Amino acid sequence: MKKMSKQLRSNLITYGIVVAAYIIVTFCMQAGMVSSLLKGLLVPLCVYVILAISLNLTVGILGELSLGHAGFMCAGAFSSALFSKITADVIQPAGLRFFLALLIGTVVAAIFGLLIGIPVLRLKGDYLAIVTLAFGEIIKNVVNVVFLGRDSAGFHMSTKDSISLGLEPGGQVLIKGPQGITGTPNDSTFLIGIILILVTLFIVINLINSRTGRAIMAIRDNRIAAESVGIDITKYKLLAFSVSAALAGTAGVLYAHNLSTLIALPKNFGYNMSIMILVFVVLGGIGNIRGSIIAAVVLTLLPEMLRALNDYRMLIYAVVLIATMIFTSSQGGQEIQERMKAFFKRRSKAEEGK
Amino acid sequence: MALLEVKNLGISFGGLRAVDDFHMEIEQGQLYGLIGPNGAGKTTVFNLLTGVYEPTDGYIMLDGENITGKKTIEINKHGIARTFQNIRLFSELTVLDNVKVGLHNHYKYSTLTGILRLPRYYKVEKEMNERAMELLKVFDLDKEADYKASNLPYGKQRKLEIARALATDPKLLLLDEPAAGMNPNETLELMKTIRFVRDKFHMTILLIEHDMKLVSGICEKLTVLNFGQVLTEGPTAEVLKDPKVITAYLGE
Numbered sequence: 001m002k003k004m005s006k007q008l009r010s011n012l013i014t015y016g017i018v019v020a021a022y023i024i025v026t027f028c029m030q031a032g033m034v035s036s037l038l039k040g041l042l043v044p045l046c047v048y049v050i051l052a053i054s055l056n057l058t059v060g061i062l063g064e065l066s067l068g069h070a071g072f073m074c075a076g077a078f079s080s081a082l083f084s085k086i087t088a089d090v091i092q093p094a095g096l097r098f099f100l101a102l103l104i105g106t107v108v109a110a111i112f113g114l115l116i117g118i119p120v121l122r123l124k125g126d127y128l129a130i131v132t133l134a135f136g137e138i139i140k141n142v143v144n145v146v147f148l149g150r151d152s153a154g155f156h157m158s159t160k161d162s163i164s165l166g167l168e169p170g171g172q173v174l175i176k177g178p179q180g181i182t183g184t185p186n187d188s189t190f191l192i193g194i195i196l197i198l199v200t201l202f203i204v205i206n207l208i209n210s211r212t213g214r215a216i217m218a219i220r221d222n223r224i225a226a227e228s229v230g231i232d233i234t235k236y237k238l239l240a241f242s243v244s245a246a247l248a249g250t251a252g253v254l255y256a257h258n259l260s261t262l263i264a265l266p267k268n269f270g271y272n273m274s275i276m277i278l279v280f281v282v283l284g285g286i287g288n289i290r291g292s293i294i295a296a297v298v299l300t301l302l303p304e305m306l307r308a309l310n311d312y313r314m315l316i317y318a319v320v321l322i323a324t325m326i327f328t329s330s331q332g333g334q335e336i337q338e339r340m341k342a343f344f345k346r347r348s349k350a351e352e353g354k
Numbered sequence: 355m356a357l358l359e360v361k362n363l364g365i366s367f368g369g370l371r372a373v374d375d376f377h378m379e380i381e382q383g384q385l386y387g388l389i390g391p392n393g394a395g396k397t398t399v400f401n402l403l404t405g406v407y408e409p410t411d412g413y414i415m416l417d418g419e420n421i422t423g424k425k426t427i428e429i430n431k432h433g434i435a436r437t438f439q440n441i442r443l444f445s446e447l448t449v450l451d452n453v454k455v456g457l458h459n460h461y462k463y464s465t466l467t468g469i470l471r472l473p474r475y476y477k478v479e480k481e482m483n484e485r486a487m488e489l490l491k492v493f494d495l496d497k498e499a500d501y502k503a504s505n506l507p508y509g510k511q512r513k514l515e516i517a518r519a520l521a522t523d524p525k526l527l528l529l530d531e532p533a534a535g536m537n538p539n540e541t542l543e544l545m546k547t548i549r550f551v552r553d554k555f556h557m558t559i560l561l562i563e564h565d566m567k568l569v570s571g572i573c574e575k576l577t578v579l580n581f582g583q584v585l586t587e588g589p590t591a592e593v594l595k596d597p598k599v600i601t602a603y604l605g606e
Contacts, residue, residue, distance in 0.1 A: 203469055210468025210475065211458065211482075218444045218455040225442035228404060229522050230430035230459045239465065287446075 011205050014290045015198065021297075022194045041304060043258040046193025047251045048300050050200050052280035052292035054247030057204055059278070060287030061213065062240040063220030064121070065129040069248050070273035071136030072109045074264055076249025077256035078143055078175075080105030081184040084257065085174055086150070088185050098187040102196075102253050109249020112139075113242040121237045136274050143264040148175040180263035181256075188258040196254055197293075200247050204289060207243065216240045283324055355418060357382045357558050358403075358526055363412035365402060372398045373582045376412070380526070380575075385552055386560045387573030387590065391603055395582040396562045397439060400528055404436050405429040417525055431459060433525035437515040439534060439562075445504035449495055449514055452503050453486040456521025461485070486521065492554065493517045493547065509540040513547065520555065527551070529561040533568050541565060545572050570594060578602065 025042065028034050051073060058066045080101040091097040120131050147158045151171030158164045162173045175181055207213050215236045218226040227233055256262050266272055280299060284291030302320060306313035327333040356379040363376040373395045380386045388396050401407045403414060405426040413422040421432050435456075444452050461482045463474050490496040493513040498506060503514060512532060519527055532548070533541045545568055551557050563569050569576070569590065576593040578585040580602045586593055593599060 206469045206471060207465070210465070211454075211461070211463060211478075212465040212468055214447065214451055214455050215458055217447055217451075221444035221446050222442045224406075225438065225444065225518075226455070227426040228430060228436055228438075228442075229456045229518060230427050231455065232427055 007209065010290075014201060014205070014293070017290065017293065018194060018197050018201065022190070025190070037304065037307075041300065042190040043188050043193050043254065045297060045300055046190065046197055047255045047258075048277070048280065048296040049197050049293050050251040050254065051248055051277045052284065052296040053197075053200050053204055053289055054244045054251065055277045056281045056284075056287065056289055056292045057207075057240055057244040057247070059281050060285075060289075061208055061220065062216055062237060062244075064237075064241070065125065065278075066132040066241075066244075067129045067271070067274045067278065068116070068132030068134075068136030068139075069244075069277050070269045070271075071132075071139040072112055072245040072248035073252035073255065073273070074136075074139050074143060074269035075112045076105035076109040076252030077262060077269070078181065078252075078264070079108035079249075080253040081181045081256040081262045082148070082174060084184050084187070085181060088183075094185060094187055097185075098192075098257065101187070101257065102250060105253035105256070106246045106249045109252065110242050110246035112249075113245025114238060116245075117238045117241040121234070121241060133271065133274070136269070137271060140264045140266070140269045143175075143180075143269075144178050146175050147173065147177050149173045178263070180261060182261045184256055184260060184262055186257060186260060188254050193254055196250060200250065201289070203243070203247070208289075212236065212239065279321070283321065283328075285328070356380060357384075357417055358560070359415040360403070361412055363399075363402060363409050363414065365398065365407055365410050371582060373402065376402075376579075376582075376584060378577055378584075378587070380558055380560060382558055383552065383556055384558055385548070385572055385574050386558075387569045387576045388560060388562050388579060389564070389569055389576055390579035390585070394579040396579055397530060398582075399579065400436060400530055400562065403429075403528065404434055430522055430524070433523075434528060435519035435522045435524035435526075436528035437512070437519055437530055437532065439530040441508075441511050441515055443503040443511055443514060443518075445502070447503055448499065449490065449501050449503055449506065450483070450486055450499040452514055452518050453489055453521045454482050456518040457482050457485060460521075460523060489517045489521055492550070509536055509543070512536070512544070516547070516551065520551065520557070525558065527557050527559045529559060529563075531562050531564065533563060533565045538567075541568055544568070548572055566594070 025034070029039070051069060055066065055069045058064055083104050084097060084101045087097055091100065116132070116135050120128060123131060145159045147160070147162050147165055149156045149162065149165040149167045149171055151168040153168065156165040156167060162176055165173065167173070215226070215231045216239070218231055219233055219236055223233060280296040281292050283299065284293070284295030303313055303317055306316055309316065327336070358378065358380040360376060360378045364374045365372050376399060388399065390396055398407065402409050405424050405428065408423050413420060415421070416432055416434060419432060421429050424432070444455060447455070461478050463478045467475050487496055487499065490499055493516065495510060495514060495517065498510065503511065506514060516529065516532070529548070533544055536544060548559060548561070549572055552559055561573070573590050575588065576590050577587040578593060578599050585602055586596055586598055
């Protein structure tokens, strides 16, 4: 029972950090201490945090390496942006429309997660990583060649160009292939981002600490033993993978509604993005949810904060990455951590003694 | 009727006949031993019984039901649980959670109930905790409930594996070399535990073992396997005196 309360405390700290971050940033904004550059980063920060938490579910809890997380984000982003564009004038108020867009983006990504998961989760380790990587690239490239238009006769689709859609005069092109979707309503705000982070945390933390989570972690720790006590391997692997994909889709919705033009580039939905999310997860600690949040925030802000150093900033970024890895995983680094912990313990005990 | 009835069981891996014409009958409540020299096919028999391998011939009946060729999960649900020769715990989970994974199919609530923390979640989790602690107490592991499983000493890891297997509420418990790597004292304690499990849970137990002291000490009946075939079977004392068995172990 003591353990339960310890767990609960740790979870409350995680929620607390997010809420505190929101309060501090809001306060600073009112005091005029936040630069416009940083203001523009707030929603993307929330996007990255959600992505990091959701990928940690696959990598840390399920124990499978996925390199296609940006693909699920892409699916969520484009499906929801398309929905919002079509219904921008039909569904009012905007809040309700955005809520529906969130649901659609999440569900579409979950369906993709399920469809990809069924064949892919039979693979293990490197093979799974390669296939998910390919999937991410495929989604991005498919989105880049799709043209979708609408006129009084309904929807038209083409993979060539917008002229071959054969729209009636007055028809509207919704997806313009490599030019993506333009004119998505900007519904995302920092507050919505924070709420979505909290919801993501709620789902992931509660999932981990439940019967389902135990089954998923049992599969991670020893598949054969899990099978021998009657755990349905396929079911729980798929479940974890789809939930992870769905949450990436949620992040995609947030991302899409923060931009007026949504284009699938290698930078935002490609391999680079998937790797970056993985870096957040690895650096924050595999399986450590709070660590992913902190890593995502620090590693997103760091290059921006170092902008003044222009040419040297990526150099420093790399040095910080390597230093953190050495500090957290090498023997020497762990010894220093232990000593620091002991030091703080002693100090808090001394204070209690007073 | 016997609890477990195996007839004419066989499996080939390519050209290799690993187990051939294996047969065995275990009565409810019996403590049964499966012995034989290294490489005789004992663990293969276990893997056949638990659905890890699909037999090429023969059938397996558990409590009157044909479980031949069923999957591991199905067979566990029918009532066979096992431990492994090389311990397979959920090493990153706590001792308590290891047992709770074993309870998975007996205490249920949906994933959504778990995420939304509906009242049923708290009720079932409480029942699970109670049941798991009860099992841990039997194996004297209750004080280590919050430890990470991989941090337990070797002998306790073996016990935890048995506790986890029992959590699935089996009719038949298979122990694959439970005394492997134990010192004489630990082995003695293990013998007591196995007997205790049989008496307390009215469990039927089939075990593979090389430690003859353990085999002669607790097994009531034995089957001896050699080169994938049954060499002989019968009450422990008789089998161990059989010259054929001694030859199989020690050579001519």
